[in-house]
Amino acid sequence: MSEDDIETVVREHCVRILKVDPCRATGDALLREDLEADSLDLAELHVALEDRWGPLPRETLADVRTVGDVIAKARLLLSGSV
């Protein structure tokens, strides 16, 4: 999967789970402060990413702050370097 595809998938999940307009899910959008994500949303996002890419470590999204952080994390995981 290309880096652009990964970004597309993550953004789509963020938009669907957080019920926000796609234009708000920019790379630097703060998940909690800007997009009103809470712990349940991040748990949903985690499951959605696992459904797509297989089991992920529990702490995968523990320290993400922005949509871009999630995209970077996904790229890192899929590159096999984590």
Added chain:
Amino acid sequence: MRVPGFRVVVTGLGVRTPAGAHPKEVWNALLAGRSTARPITSFDTEGLGAGFACQIASLDMGAYLTAKQASRLDRMAQLAVCAATDALADAGALRAPPQRRAVVTGTCFGGRTTDEVVMLGGRHPERGDPGPLSVPMAMHNSAAAAISIHHRIQGPSLSVETACASGSHAIGEAGRLVRDGYADVAIAGGAEACITPTVLLGFRRCQVLSQRDDAPERASRPFDSDRDGFVLAEGAAFVVLESLEHAMRRDAHVYAELTGYASASDAHHLTAPSPQGEGAVRCMRAALADAGLAPEEIAHVNAHGTGTPLNDVAEAQAINEVFGPAKVAVTSVKGVTGHAIAAAGAIEAVTAVLSLQERAIPPTANLDHVDPRCDVDVVGRVRPMTPRPVMSNSFGFGGHNATLIFSPC
């Protein structure tokens, strides 16, 4: 309520039922005597043995919750939030601080739609496919939680589960919280959204559902000779209860006083009522005693009246035992609304209160010939009523009985 304490009054009503989303709408549907049973179109009923129910056609949450808030609630809790919010709006601005407000809800199946999607969906039949929201959406207290969160209710928030009596028990127990001084205001009622393939099949196999597939609108016929079971329904209804003092301080419109409540158990059988409705007799008598009323002071009984052969006979026998043979008018609104399980008692509590306002007894729909074994005065056509106390019964699988009495105030 006779136990010394605060007098408890009803100051707000809210409903979401197949017969309407406003109390007046429901009342008019009851007067018209038109059943709301229709063929089910929301899922394939092939092989389920019953293909109709009383469903709410459209549910627009837009005026109540954001899309994200709504997506975190099962249909059951969505219905509850709509009806409870309407009841609170009807009651007007409250004075009690959040810590002095309570919510008591009743449900039987909880977030059943969520449960079924989780259990039956996905690629792992042995464990389903639960997401992070499956537990908070399926849990039976989700309606109480949602109402507490959305209306900042910081006193007691509880869910009562007594099957088909849940809604009445919720209102009665909430009334006790106010009477006994644990809360100044309580929002109470029931909600159910269980028209799903497994619930329909389970009830059908219990042999309690009407199978009148050729004429769904004639299927729910409480106390009629040709009844063959109940018609499954969904819905929610809530009342705002508050101490009379609190209501007077804020100059609220008072619909009625909750003067009597009793809860009694058959201790007999998992599904069948006790012989001659003995548990129901004790429950009605205890409610009368709670209200300090004699049987002859009751204007009419809003019966549980499900339309199952067993319930209606036992309830009629119990009513005759308490009131004397054919001494009190009896009606069942389930001919119109169907049986909304845990919401039923709350819907009927609202209709009992409305009958005091409207000074009329709504008719029992589809009543062609009263079953001779149900030898009570069943109201088949709308009947004028002097404003006197009204009794509402609910009985649940497991032998849970609840009786409420509302009086003019």
